[in-house]
Amino acid sequence: MAAAQQQKHPPRFSTENNLGLDLTWMNAVSQWGTRARPTENGLTLGAINLGVYGEIPEVYANDSEMARGSIPRPGAIGVGNPVREKAEVWTDDVPDLYEESIRRRWRPSLDIPWETIAPLSPELELATAQFVTVLSENALVCLDVIARWLREISYGFHEVKLLMAVQEFEAGRHFEAFRKRAVVNGGRLGFESSGKFLRLLCDSKTFNETSMLLHITHASFARTLYNAGAKFSSSEGDRTLFTLCAADMERWLAYGTVRLRGMLENKPDRREQVHSYLLRGEIALTEDWHRDTPFREALAVLLGGGLAGVGEGPKRVGELRSRQVDDYLEQLDQASLPERRERIFPGLRT
C-alpha cells in the first residue's frame, strides 16, 4: 500500500561554504517526508503520485521541463510542449497502462517460436507475407506518428509522455516482428498499402485528432485483424505473433477509449469535431480497402485456406470487414459515442 508520510518542516541547512557553492537548493524541497511504498506490482508510477506529486492540473501552465511538483525557478526558459490541457491527454489509468506495458513486454527475436512455422504452400506463404507486409508498414508509420508527439506533451503529464514512449517502442516491435514473419518462411515482402489512412495519421494536427485515429480507428481495425490472424494461423509461431500484437493493441484501445470518453465529458462542444475526424478516417480506410487489392486478395487466400478456397474467400473477407466495423463501433460505444452507428461512412462495410 502506498503511503505518504509528510513532515511539515523540512530540515534547514546553512549555505555557507568555502568552495563558492550555492547550496540554496538544500532548503528548497516541495513536500518533505514523501515515502512511496511498493505495491503488489512493485513501486509503480501510480504509487508515487502522493500529495502534491499526484495533483494533475487541469491546465499545466509551466512550459519548461520542470518535474511536476518540484519547485519552479522563475525565469526558466520554455521548451514548447503545446499540449497542456488535462482533458486532451489524461486518463486515470495512464500510470497503470504504462506499468502494464512494461510488465508485458516481449521480444520478437526469442518470444515467438519461429521454428514452429512449418513450410506452407506458395500461395499461403505469399498471402501471409502480403498480409504482414501491410501490418508491418502500418506499425512503422505508427512509430513515426507517436514519436512526433512525445515532445509536444507537457511535462505536467509526464505519465502520458511515458506511455507514448512505450507505444512508440511497441510499434517498433510490431514492425520488426511482422517484417521478420514476412521473410522467415521463404516468402518475401509484398506490396505496400496505398496509404490514404496512413497519410491521415501522419498529417494529423492535434493530439486529439491523432489519438482518435491512432488509438481508436487504427488500433481497433488492427486488433480485429490480429485476432483473425491468430485464428487462421496454422502454426504456434504465427498464433503467438498475432496474439501478442493483439494484446498490445488492447492497451492502446484502453487508453484511446477512456481518453475520448473523458474528453467528451469535459468538452461536450468537441463532439462534432470528433465525428469529423472519425469520418475522415472511415473514408480513408474505405479508399485503401478498395485500392489495396493484394491485401484484400491475400486475406481471401488466407481465410479460404488456399487457392482452392479463394472463391469462398471474398465472402469471408466481407465477414471479416464487417467484424472490423462492428468492433470499431463497439469501441466507440464504450467511448460514449453510440451515435456513430447512425453516422458511419456507409462505404466502410464493403
Next chain:
Amino acid sequence: MAVDSNTLEMLRSDTGPALDLSWLEGVELTDRIAPSKRGLILSDIAAARADTAPEHSENLSLRPRGTRQILNATRVAMRLRDKADTWAENCALLYEEALARQWSSATDIPWETLKPLPDDLELAMCQLCTHLCEVEFTAADVPGQWIPAISPDHFEVKLFLATQAMDEARHLEVFRKRALANGGGLMRQSADSAASALRSIMDASDFTEMSVITHVVGEGQVLTMFRMGEFVGLSEAEKKIFRLVAQDESRHVAFGVMHLKYIAEHQPWRREEIHSYLDRAEPSLVMHKGGRIFGTAFTERLEPLIMLLGGGRDHLNEGMTSIEEITRRMVNEYMQRLSVAGFGDRRGRCIPAIEPYLEPTRS
C-alpha cells in the same frame, strides 16, 4: 517454388468474383531462415536476404525497405534520404540489444534496500534525481521529432531511437520514484544553464548536430557519471539504478559514436561543421576549475553530486576532489569516443578548459 500460373489464369477466368492475383505471379519462395541461438534477430534476416540499407533512398512513399511499390501510393517528400544523414552501422544490433536488456523500475530495483539517510544526503539524492527527471526525457523528446523524417529505407535508425525513447521514459520515472521513496521529495528546478544546454539539443536543425550534442557529448557525460554510481549510490537500490541506467546510456552513446564514424568515413567534408558543434557543447564537460564552480552552471546536478561523493554537508572538500576525478574521466572518455569515431584530431583543438584534464594517449 512459385504459384502455378495456369492455376492463376483459371481462377481469373472463373465465373466467381473478379480476381487479380497478379501479386502472386512469378514470385518464388526462397530458403527459410532458421533462428540462431540469439533468436531471430534483424541482422540474421538482413544477411539471409542480402537486405542492406541504400546509400541514397529513392523511396518517397511510406513503404519500408524491400516492400514492393505500387504506383499510386502516397508520396512523402520531406525526408532525409542519404544514409549518412542518420545511419550508424550498429543500429540494428543496438536495437536487439535494447530489447534484450529492458528492465522494470517497479520490480527490478530492490526498493526495500533503501534506508533512512541523514537529511543532507537525502536532500542531495533528491536534488540530483529532480534534475535527472528534467533532463532524461529530452533524449526521447528530441530524437522523436526527427524520426518521421528518417527514410523507411533506413528504418533501423527509427527502431533504435524508439528503444531510446523507451529507455529515457524508464530513466525519468526511476529517478522520480527514487526521489519520492525514501522520505524526501522533489526539489528545485535546475538552473537556466541546464535548460540552455537542453535547448541547444532541441534547437539543432540537423540530425547529426542533434546526435553529436545529445548522444556523444551529453549522454557520454552522464554515462561517466552513472558509471560512478557505485560511489554516488548509498543503497543497493540506488547502485542498481545507476548500473542499469548506465547500461542503457552506453547504447545511446554507442549509436552517436558510430553515427559520427559513419559521417567521418562517408562525408569527410563535414568535419569542420562537426567541430563547430563540439566547440559549442564542450563547455558543459567542465563546470568548475580549481575547486570553484563556474557561475550557476548545473548547480542542481553538480552540488548534490559533490555532497553525495564527499559523504555529506561537512565533507564538501572531499566531494570536490571526487568531482575532479569524475571530470578527468568524463574528458578522457569523451576524447576516446571521438577518436573511435575518427575525430582523434579533437585532442589538439578542444576548448582550453578541458585541456588540464587530458591524459596522454595510450599508444
